[in-house]
Amino acid sequence: MKIKIIIASIVIVAAIIFGAISFVETNVEYTDFHTAATSHKKVQVKGAWVKDKESLFDAATSQFVFYMKDDFGREEKVVYDGAKPNNFEIANAVVVKGRYHDGYFHASEILTKCPSKYEADGETVKKTL
Amino acid sequence: MLGSIFVRCAFVSLLVSSGAYYYTFRTQSAQSIQLARYCYQFTAALVMAFCATLIYLILTHQYQYTYVWNYSSSDLPTPLLISTFYAGQEGSFSLWALYTTIIGVILMQYTSKKQYEVEVMLVWSLILSFLLLMLIVKNPFTLIWDSFPKDLLHTGPIPADVSSFIWIDKAKGMWAQFPIEGKGLNPLLQNYWMVIHPQILFTGFSSMAVPFTFALAGLLRRDYQGWVKIAKPWTVFGAAVLGTGIILGGYWAYETLGWGGYWGWDPVENSSLLPWLVCVSSIHTMMAQRRSGTFVRTNFTLSILCFIMVLYSTFLTRSGVLGETSVHSFVDPGMWAYWLLLGVIVVFTCIGFGLLLRRTKEMPRVPVEHSIFSREFALFLGAFTICFAAAFITIGTSSPIITNIIKGHAAAVDTAYYVKTTLPLGIVIAILAGIGQLLWWKTSNTRDLLKSLLYPLFSSLLFAGGLIYYGVRDIPIVIFSGASAFALFVNVLVGYRIFVGNPKYAGGAIAHIGIALLFLGFVASARYDDKQTVSLEQGKPTEILRGFTLTYLGNHALDAERYGFNVEVQHGSEAYTVMPVMRYSSFTNSMMRHPDILNMYTKDFYISPLSVESPDDKVQRTVTFIKGEIKELNAMKVTFVDFDFSDMEKGKMVAGANFSIGVILEVSNGDKTERIKPLMNNTGGSISYVPAKPTGSSIEFTIVKLQPNREDPTQSRVDIEINDPSSISKEPKVETLVVEASVKPYINLVWMGTVTLILGFVLTIIRRVQEAKDKQ
CATH class of the missing domain: 2.40.128 (Lipocalin)
Structure with missing residues (x-):
């Protein structure tokens, strides 16, 4: 009986350690462009699309390029592996996930935040009067 | 107005019902149980009236209600119009409450025959009262001028061009204008999935509370064995329905969203998976307890935990606590709803585990009679492993909360976390799903076991060897696939033997065949998919991955917003035409892309439009x-x-x-x-x-x-x-269509596995219902 308990506890402890290591390894921190540029780790940065600067889909490399300003006002070029995401135009915030290198932020994922999809404001209601 | 009155009356009537049930529980009075029943039935009628009111307002386009205005519009076809009922948070809580109410009525019938009614309905009415309280706090009958007083409330004379208005206070000259058209339903939700998927999902979500109620009733009655028998068919039913809902959601995403997958480990997806995993693990230990009376405490714990997971998941996705860390926008429902959601978790955890702790001392100790080579032990290990997977997924999904407490700022885990942690557990589950079927209750003869292991083990090793031969070098994946193949072979052999004897008893084996097929399908379609982004010049055949050749033929307008892009797909000697769609939605003011899928026996060809480059674009x-x-x-x-x-x-x-x-x-x-x-x-x-x-x-x-x-x-x-x-x-005057094309090998295994799994569940439900009926 005792041996069973010991084996079981070893398995559980090993699983917990394994889980904890995976958790720390894959945690993608929320940060700003400054930290992203210095750490070169995979991070998430929230910011706003700089609409008056050029944004384009480069068909040759299949990448979408745009400029984004983070919450601290730092502006960076973002290169995303893919097309312009759905809802990109109306997003009031953009979250890019990826690494900073060679002078731009290379995003593997983009999340668009569109509260307007769900929460209407006075302006929207006026349009439907 | 009427709706708010209905829900408040329903709440009061429900409180009377639970009070009467409590009185009956204490005194065994025959009169009070009648009162309790009538009150519950009255509550049910009021909840239905409440929902009917909302449906009526939606169908008659009463845009003076914020909820109706926010999610529907006059141009929607009737099925979609009805589905806007649950398009928002208030409505989906209403749907949840409605199904909980209806299940309660059925539960009352079922339990009264089994002399379990008083305790079960006492707990059930407590759960329902939480949902009704939530609807009182956030009800869908807010008037639009209360939501936007600045824009819609006016005083003074009414201008001539205002047609839709209502007097609020004629003496003070106060009036409100209201919209004549709704904002409309999010186009992403405008398809038939919206009509069926939430219904199934919320039926499943509501039934996750049934095992909890039975467990608590068992504790209250000090019946530590009997409750399992009557709870069992409900537990399997919950797992079957919620499982169907989850996979339908995955198929919906795969078919319409265009990102190419069916599962993204998003909090919203995880939150329905978690209760399901706990529920499935409890099916295993319940089976062991039915057979040999063991795992009494485990079954109480898991049945309680299953419902706590439902509440915790709801908290994660509805309270706004995950904030910025997910694709889904989580609306902050307000302070009241936040604390109510959090409070309910605390209350039900305390009630559930508190009662369990109080009773645990007096529970009879069932001596362990089974050896390590017994079906009981395999079932326990299986349940334990599934729970471990649920724990890892819970931690991953809660990452923003955990990191916020530890580091002070929220961070989500990468999806790689889930794959990494669940893969080893998946291997264990697959092996147990095979071996468990070969073991006998109490103990097994080692020789018999080895003999029955011989063919499946040999075939699965051959299968794994074949994978290596064909170039699979990822060792954990080879092991996982080999283990899944093992589970498949064993369950096909065992299942066939049982099926020939009595088809009703084959539910377990069939469900495990489904799981094995799902596992193999996951590996093939998600790990070995091939993706390529290509630019297709109009009229020019372009060769892409795996021998596919694409030719962009041209586009045409499908309606005011949608454009279809005809692409010819050539594969070997066969040619097909697919039509992915791009839609410029004026609702979200953005471009949406709908993929097209070519379903073949051994693979799916998935094509999603990215952009169109017109020749006159600036270079x-x-x-x-x-x-x-x-x-x-x-x-x-x-x-x-x-x-x-x-x-x-x-x-x-x-x-x-x-x-x-x-x-x-x-x-x-x-x-x-x-x-x-x-x-x-x-x-x-x-x-x-x-x-x-x-x-x-x-x-x-x-x-x-x-x-x-x-x-x-x-x-x-x-x-x-x-x-x-x-x-x-200098550029030739042709259009270029940029698409993302991918090939998903053996994705049909995923859908086949799902159907098989559900079939196994249904057979099991039939068997368990009869069993619960037989030995009364």
Whole structure:
């Protein structure tokens, strides 16, 4: 009986350690462009699309390029592996996930935040009067 | 107004019902149980009236209600119009409450025959009262001028052009204007999935509370064995329905969202998976308890935990606590709803586990009679492993909360976390799903076991060897696939034998065949999918991955917003035409892409439109230059030499006067080399850019962004936009469609596995219902 308990506890402890290591390894921190540029780790940065600067889909490399300003006002070029995401135009915030290198932020994922999809404001209601 | 009255009355009536049930529980009075029943039935009628009111308002387009205005519009077809009932948070809580109410009515019938009614309905009415309280806090009958008083409430005379208005207070001259058209339903939700998927999901979600109620009833009655028998069919029913809901959600995403997958480990997906996993694990230990009376405490714990997971998941996805860390926008429902959701978790955890702790001392200890080589032990290990998976997923999904507490700011885990942690557990589950079927209750004869293991083990090793032979080098994946194949072979053999004897008893084996097929399908379709982004010039066949050739034929408008793009797909000797769709939605003011899927026996060909490049688009691109680096662009060599920012200009900048900064570029065009200088002018704080052209060329260079590096000037960068207006005429006048094409091998295994799994569940439910009926 005792041996069973010991084996079981070893398995559980090993699983917990394994889980904890995976958790720390894959945690993608929320940060700003400054930290992203210095750490070169995979991070998430929230910011706003700089609409008056050029944004384009480069068909040759299949990448979408745009400029984004983070919450601290730092502006960076973002290169995303893919097309312009759905809802990109109306997003009031953009979250890019990826690494900073060679002078731009290379995003593997983009999340668009569109509260307007769900929460209407006075302006929207006026349009439907 | 009427709706709010209905839900408040329903709440009061439900409180009376639970009070009467409690009184009956204490005194066994026959009168009070009648009162309790009537009150519950009255509650049910009121909840239905409440839902009917909302449906009526939606169908008659009463846009003076914020909820109706926010999610529906007059142009929606009736099925979709009805589905806007649960398009928002208030409505989906209403749906949850409705199904909980209906299940309660059935539960009352079922339990009254089994002498379990009083305790079960006591707990059930407590659960329902939480949902009704939630509807009182957040009800869908808010009037629109209360939501937007600034825009809609007016005093004074009514202008002639206002047609839709209502007097609020005629004496004070106060009136409100209301909309005549709704905002409409999010186009992403406008398909038949919206009509069926939430219904099934919420039926499943509501039934997750049934095992909890039975467990608590068992504790209250000190019946530690009997409750399992009557709870069992409900537990399997919950798992079957919620499982169907989850996979339908996955298929919905796969078919319409265009990102190419069916599962993204998103909090919303995880939150329905978690209760399901706990529920499935409890099916296993309940089975063991039914057979040999063991795992009494385990079954109480798991049944309680299953419902706590439902509440916790609801909290995660509905309270706004995950905030920025997910694709889904989580609306902050307000402080009241937040604390109510959190409070309910605490209350039910305390009730559930508190009662369990109080009773645990007096529970009879069932001596362990089974050996390690017994079915009981395999079932326990299986349940334990599934729970471990649920624990890992819970931790991953709660990551923003955990990191917020530890580090002070929220961070989500990458999806790699889930794959990494669940893969080893998946291997264990697959092996147990095979071995468990070969073991006998109490103990197994080692020789018999080895004999029955021989063929499946040999075949699965052969299968794994074959994978390695065909180039699979990822060892954990080989092990996982081998283990899944093992589970498949064993369950097919065992299942066939049982099925020939009595088909009703084959539910377990069939469900496990489904799981094994699902596992194999996951590996093949998600791990070995091939993806490629290609630009297709109109009319020109382009060869892409795995022997597919695509030809873009052209596009045509499907309606005011949607464009279909015809693409011919050639594979071997077969040719097909697919039509992915792009939609410019005026609702979300953005582009949406709908994929098209070519379903073949062994693979899916998935094509998702990315963009259309018209020939008259400006040819321009932005290039980042590092100081001194030579870049080759359109047969030119361009070097970023330095910034031109003289001391005089610096002085102007410091003094706050107008100034300009230049970028010196050296452009070498074969034999000729020259320096050009695009400028950035700052005139009174407003920035303008002056492009520069090399002589004799039409190409313009414009500054986009200056990135001087003060610590290391050699690392300074600049972003330059390069624009060639002359190249437009040179380009042929054809459109280019950019698509993402992917091949998903054996994805049919996933759908087949699901159907098989559900079939197994249904057979098990039939068997358990009969069992619960037989031995009353």
